[in-house]
Amino acid sequence: MDKATCYTGQDPNGAYYAIAVPKKWNGSLVVHAHGGPDLGEESDPTRSVDDLNRWSVMVDEGYAWAGSSYRRGGYGTRMAAADTEHLRQLFVNEFGMPKRTYVHGQSWGGNVAAKVVEVYGKKNGPYDGALLTNGVLAGGSRGYDYRVDLRVVYQYYCQNLPRPTEPQYPLWQGLRPTSTLTTTGMRARLEECTGYSSAPEARTALQQRNLDDILAVTHIPERTLESHLRFSVFTFRDIVHNRLGDRNPFSNAGVRYTGSHDDAALNAGVERFSADPTARRDLSYDSDLTGRVSIPVLTMHAIDDPTAFVQHEAAYQASLQGAHRDQYLVQTFTEENEHSELSNSEYANSIAALASWVRTGKKPTPKSIAASCPTYDHVHGTGCFYDPGFRPSPYASRVLPRPGGASWPAMTTSQDKAWSRIDGVGIAP
Template sequence: MTGRIASGFRRRSGNRRHHLRAGTVAAIAGLVACALPVPASGSTVPPASAAARPGPTSTVCPTKVTGKATCYTGQDSNGAYYAIAVPKTWNGSLVVHAHGGPDLGTGSDPDRSVDDLNRWAVMVDEGYAWAGSSYRRGGYGTRMAAADTEHLRRLFVTEFGKPRRTFVHGQSWGGDVAAKVVETYGAGKHGPYDGALLTSGVLGGGSRGYDYRVDLRVVYQYYCRNHPRPDEAQYPLWEGLRADSAMTATGLRARLQECTGYASEPKERTGAQQRNLDDILSVTKIPERTLESHLRFATFTFRDIVHIRLGGRNPFSNQGVRYSGSHDDRALNAGVERFSADPSAARDLSYDSDLTGEVTIPVLTMHAIDDPTAFVEHEAAYRAALQGAHRERNLVQTFTRESEHSELSDSEYADSISALDAWARTGKKPTAPAIAASCATFDRTYSTGCFYDPAFSPHAYASRVNPRPGGLRWPAMTATQEKSWSRIDGVGIAP
């Protein structure tokens, strides 16, 4: 299998040498063990014997890729399931995909990467090989997901040869993961990545990227008093949910409906429900259509971050935040629960997921202006990070007049990867208007529309999300702390 793929690629590559490296996934495991963080004890990484897992196995392609590529699946030495597709007419380059979420299952989901391949079939249609990891486990951990993404890239090189060019693409939380991949593994002048495409990215990082969900959690409880109820075991709201709670997403929806009637037609809501809903939405600036999904994150994902990844430590703060937009702001600010972050927890969450802007390769972003999940102001936060690192020359941002988060127009995705490829190949930085203009060419193939707004620029992140007074000045890690961060159980966001 690998010999045929490698020899075919050599023919297409002319005099370029792309010899298939000897070895199996075990060789990759040894390489990664030297370069990637050592997992914390108690993590879900398989034992050393897992390094003997076989390489990719040929499988039936998902529906949108059927007949267009040869598909493979497998499980790497860290336990992460993955899917790979090599187009029948391969342009010689690779897109490594970082998926969003995070999913909250305990282990790696074998179906996730296959579903992602079907969802991102546009990359295969454009001639790129595609590889996506399901990550070794569910739950939060940007560096863990970045390590698994890089691990899969190395596995691909071992099995199929070195691609002509390699791009990393991240969507949603995967945008944060992909950006972390670039900073951690691809920031060097001769790093393995030629460019990054970040779409609908959660680019504010964990230390402030979820502040609006922190605000939702406390504002919701102020008005609703049912999460938890007065007769239930109490816990600080920064936990999201107590560790031993049996609450389900269905149960949470029932409480949200009870308080706000959000799932009912306005005429069917009580006066109290409508007032609660109006106040919560106005204060938090969260769209009504995604209120439930944001509250789920502020409940179940916060529990994962606090109890499983940070050993019960609190990384969140709302001290000094003034909430406004309600029917009675004075009462709200006097009665809402307040808390301050544990500096070590805030530091560890920041180290895991915040972005430094230290990139030396082309980075292209695309974001819907009316994204109801990852607000477009995340892009302002990311630009500020690159400006702070004096790397803004490596960034082009594009914006569309869409109102979705999870999936934008295929014509725009095809246009974006083409523009990124041309930038990496020629060194000529594109402009947002030029990218918008070239989209029509791709829309003749995909007919999904081009909605770019080249003149748009997002306001500062703090214009949409209440800033935490005093900024984020957590104590920096010493070299010893950074080295031990992923080794000691309960310290950091363990792999």
Template structure:
């Protein structure tokens, strides 16, 4: 069941100056669609006739659409345009969580491109980070064999879906509070930690950083931390397996984005659980497990979050993924979850996964991005499915152009998702949505559901 896609108010985008990375390379346009989502489009002067539709990550948490986001994304993914592809990206109609909403806005910008500039020879959807989940949802919602998309490229994707893809942040949220006791403080109004943060809290990201520093001294050199700060930091990292360099960003998500999911998208219902999780790696696991806050998810909330963001594996077009083995934000085991999903749907023949010896989330090598989109295009045009080794072998030709390196490991296979993230008790057992429940979920999430 797919969401209806609204038409743009106008088929006239404004011509604008391209980002500096595309000076003399492309003609660029911006506009705003009928859902108030800002977008950016670039058409290279040496256009190869095909289009890449981009789904950005995040989610950002502003109330409305950010007019700068799609332009910044165009600059970030200028490599696609330099490879000859037209590029279109939406800023989405609002900030906050909503995978189906973002998928709808991604499809909106594709349709808008077609109305203004004609139907491309081939169309690919590219998603980065949470945008990988969005793009994978686009494939399932709109990517039939006779549909508008010919293939998908998912990079650094959060591909385990919302109902389990954030479980390690659930664990971080409760383990952090056990040790730090400052989110909330004893003097502040209490709230269950699955809310992330009180809906009416005025805390800012800077305020959260201050509390994290107070408890762990994470920004200070080790020799300047107190003994308690160092022990708190060591225990939190050891138990949650969150890298120190991304500890703050994971805690921000488990605080502010959890609040958005719970308070704004799910009507204050709890989609998270840590039932049955045994936390280990601390200096005193027994006391930690006796004292950490426990909660069980509302099955209806899990169902609704799953409906929005989990993946079914029912795909019908070629998909190439790329993921850094040491990704500190979206752990590489997300790829194992995605493969298992497609295998469960008997669709793994549509999937080629590649892995690189890199340690970043959003800044992988441009040589690899250019190589991967070309490998996908070749697969679509010829029907010959590449192997990870073939993709690795073709990269040096692109590195002679971009000079950012080729780091593929064609022999790498990620461990199962449950090897990295503690599974919850109970599993994913909930009834399917009724039509009435779908309409109620639509009102909360801001996404229209087709009858």
């Protein structure tokens, strides 16, 4: 990278990392929290390098950049937040204290970065602001409820995860721990049931009806059906088996499913289960957000994000409002329809708006942020798609609420300390 000096390494916890310091460094640092989570028990040495290439817009704008691959794959929001903070400390040890430090996360990385803000981002602390883009901000205890619904609705119609001839298991496990099913095998079963990857005219009548019913009931976009199902199979297995000791944090008890060709039959036949309160508590502690923030937080979210629905932003705003900290939050929305990557012009504009807010104390507005974007688009040329007037509907308008399933109450400081003594970083480090 001609514009910066790049470094790679592995921290004492085993997390690989990449760092870039621009030749014309503006003195500030962006610490990046990546999404996923990637599965597997080893840290991926290529992940942070790939992320650096992907987020090089930050380096183009003069910021030093640091990203961790985390000490292992698999779920663990507090683990990932701790590894992000460890990397910041490593940067300071090697390059000195930056003028200002910002944390950025996208997708599940938005959840991780938001957790960094709450755990490490105290006022006058090491972080000055946060940028959360297309973030999974409803937390683990409710942020995956639409995938819980997909898992059970899919099985009702398809009956092939598991097949009747295979060992049976409760669907909240995602997949039985000893299964050798691969993602390729899962895709084949999804195709067998719905013909999702075939042209509509090549599907059988039953495949088309199955596909129509699954999409209508779950409200999951057809183009991301496979990725959502993959999460509800393989990542659920990781959460339940590897992180929660085979305890169930999920529930669909009392949920009424609608939109199919026969709702009565669906609701009578779909598998039902209730969460183990201790598992729900532990997942909530690891990933739910209390709203207790003390530094400026700027979010950007595609209105038609097909993976982390824009209603995640409504859930996050409600968290900060409940904690009486919403004065630290500005939310922006764009007329884009992708999850994994937004316009580089908007990323450059967003980090500049956040930096200005931190530097001057003047809080921006969605309108002022939209107005400043063309300056950055002149450089990056990827477009500005802000909708300053957009406001997302409540989370429960998109994701079927669980009766009696409000988020686990935010832990007190003493409870936080008690849990930290148990495992240091949350779910099974």
